[in-house]
Structures are given as structure tokens and as C-alpha cells.
Amino acid sequence: MDSRLRTELNRVAAGNPAALEDLVAELVRALVEASISRSVLAALREEDAQRTGGHTRPAAPRRQPPEPPAADLSQLSERELQIARLVGRALTNRQIANRIGRSPHTVNYHLRQIFRKLRIGSRVELAALAQRPVRMPAPVPARASRPGGPSPS
Numbered sequence: 001m002d003s004r005l006r007t008e009l010n011r012v013a014a015g016n017p018a019a020l021e022d023l024v025a026e027l028v029r030a031l032v033e034a035s036i037s038r039s040v041l042a043a044l045r046e047e048d049a050q051r052t053g054g055h056t057r058p059a060a061p062r063r064q065p066p067e068p069p070a071a072d073l074s075q076l077s078e079r080e081l082q083i084a085r086l087v088g089r090a091l092t093n094r095q096i097a098n099r100i101g102r103s104p105h106t107v108n109y110h111l112r113q114i115f116r117k118l119r120i121g122s123r124v125e126l127a128a129l130a131q132r133p134v135r136m137p138a139p140v141p142a143r144a145s146r147p148g149g150p151s152p153s
Contacts (some may be wrong), residue, residue, distance in 0.1 A: 011023070075117055076117060080110050084129070088130030
């Protein structure tokens with residue numbers, strides 16, 4: 001596999017949203033180059049070098065990936081969080097339903113609630129969010145009894 005394709009594929013696997021478009025561009029480039037005879041490809045490269053004064057074209061600036069949605073997974077119930085994690089592992093609704101002992105319809109219901117709460121619209125977005133660590137709200141500490149005071153009941 002071409003090193004450029006491998007690089008773009010690794011960026012996609014790492015969750016970089018802009019990398020998918022770059023990967024498609026690299027795949028198209030590789031496909032076009034593979035479909036052109038070597039002599040024509042060499043002539044095109046030579047013409048390009050003459051046009052640019054022997055310098056290769058500068059690479060197009062990479063777009064910064066958009067900021068991930070500011071979703072707070074701590075607002076999900078335990079069941080919703082469990083389902084979100086399973087979606088993050090690329091399981092289908094049926095597979096999730098089998099794992100948690102519910103019907104696929106129930107899983108679908110929970111997914112709609114998750115999407116609404118997190119203001120997202122797809123399993124892909126949910127899978128990306130599910131990979132991030134969850135910050136759960138800190139538990140409220142119980143009031144300690146003062147020496148000689150009444151014990152908490």
C-alpha cells in the first residue's frame with residue numbers, strides 16, 4: 001500500500017474527521033495513476049515539473065478537524081452509557097440487544113434518547129464520543145458527624 005494511503009488511513013482510524021476526505025482524494029489519485037500508462041504518467045509528471053519550475057506543488061494545507069461536539073456523556077443514564085459504549089465498539093442494534101437482554105426496538109429507543117440528549121445525529125458521532133473518557137459528576141460527600149454531636153441517620 002502506498003505510504004500516503006497508509007498515512008491517511010491511519011488518520012481516519014484515529015478518528016480525524018477531515019482525514020476521510022483526504023483518504024478519498026488519495027484513493028482517487030492512486031486509482032487514476034494506476035489506470036494511466038507509465039509513459040503517459042511520466043509525461044504528465046515531467047510537464048508538471050516544467051510548469052512549476054522543477055518544484056513539486058506545495059501540498060494543500062490540511063484543514064483543522066472540526067471541534068468535537070460539546071457533549072456531556074455524564075447526562076446519560078447507566079443503560080444509555082452502556083449502549084453508547086457498545087455502539088462505539090461497532091455493534092449493531094441486534095448485537096447490543098442480545099448483550100443487554102433487551103429487544104432491538106428498545107435499543108433503538110435508547111439510541112434516539114442518546115442522540116437527543118447529546119444533540120448528535122448519527123452512530124458515527126456517538127462512536128467518536130463514546131471513545132472519550134466520561135467525566136461523571138463528583139458524588140456529594142456525606143456530612144460527617146461532629147464529635148459529641150448527633151450521629152447522622
